[in-house]
Amino acid sequence: MTPAVVALRSAGVAFTVHEYAHDPRSSSFGLEAASELGLDPDRVYKTLMADADGRLVVAVVPVSGKLDLKALARAVGASKAAMAEVKDAERATGYVAGGISPLGQKRQHATVVDETVELWDTVYVSGGRRGLDVEIAPADLIEVTGAIVADLAR
Numbered sequence: 001m002t003p004a005v006v007a008l009r010s011a012g013v014a015f016t017v018h019e020y021a022h023d024p025r026s027s028s029f030g031l032e033a034a035s036e037l038g039l040d041p042d043r044v045y046k047t048l049m050a051d052a053d054g055r056l057v058v059a060v061v062p063v064s065g066k067l068d069l070k071a072l073a074r075a076v077g078a079s080k081a082a083m084a085e086v087k088d089a090e091r092a093t094g095y096v097a098g099g100i101s102p103l104g105q106k107r108q109h110a111t112v113v114d115e116t117v118e119l120w121d122t123v124y125v126s127g128g129r130r131g132l133d134v135e136i137a138p139a140d141l142i143e144v145t146g147a148i149v150a151d152l153a154r
Helices: 003-011 029-037 069-075 086-093 115-119 138-145
Strands: 015-019 045-052 055-062 081-083 110-114 123-129 132-136 148-150
Touching (some): 003 015, 003 123, 003 132, 015 123, 029 045, 029 123, 045 086, 045 110, 055 086, 055 138, 069 081, 069 148, 110 115, 110 138, 115 138, 115 148, 123 138, 132 138
Parallel strands (some): 055 110, 110 148
Antiparallel strands (some): 045 055, 045 081, 123 132
C-alpha cells in the first residue's frame, strides 16, 4: 500500500480505502474522485503544497473550493504564500501531483486544514496515488497530520 495507508495503520485510527478507475485525461483529480465515488465535492478534500516565506506547507481544502493563499499565510504566520512548484511538491512529499496525500509524506510539513472539515462525520483525502482516496474522521485527520484548522477555502 501507499505511505499514507501505512501511516494511518501505524497511527491506529479508523479509515476506509476507496479505489476508483482514474482517467488519465482528467484535469481535476479531486472532482474526478468525488464523481467516481458518488460524493458531495464539499466532502472530498484536495492536498495542495504552497511556499510560505520559503518553507513548504500543506493546505487541505474541499475540491469544490479554491485555496486562499493569504489566509494560508496568516494561518502559518508567514507574510505571503504562493503555490509550490509541482516538482518541489513531489520531491518533498514522495507523491506525484494528483496523488499527493496529507498523510505519510517523506518529511513532516506544517499542515492547515480548512475549517469546513468539521462539518462532516468523515471526509475523503488522497490515499497517496491517483485513483485512491481514504475516508477518515476529521479529528483523526487533524491529529495524524498535526494540522491547524483555519478558514482557507473560498
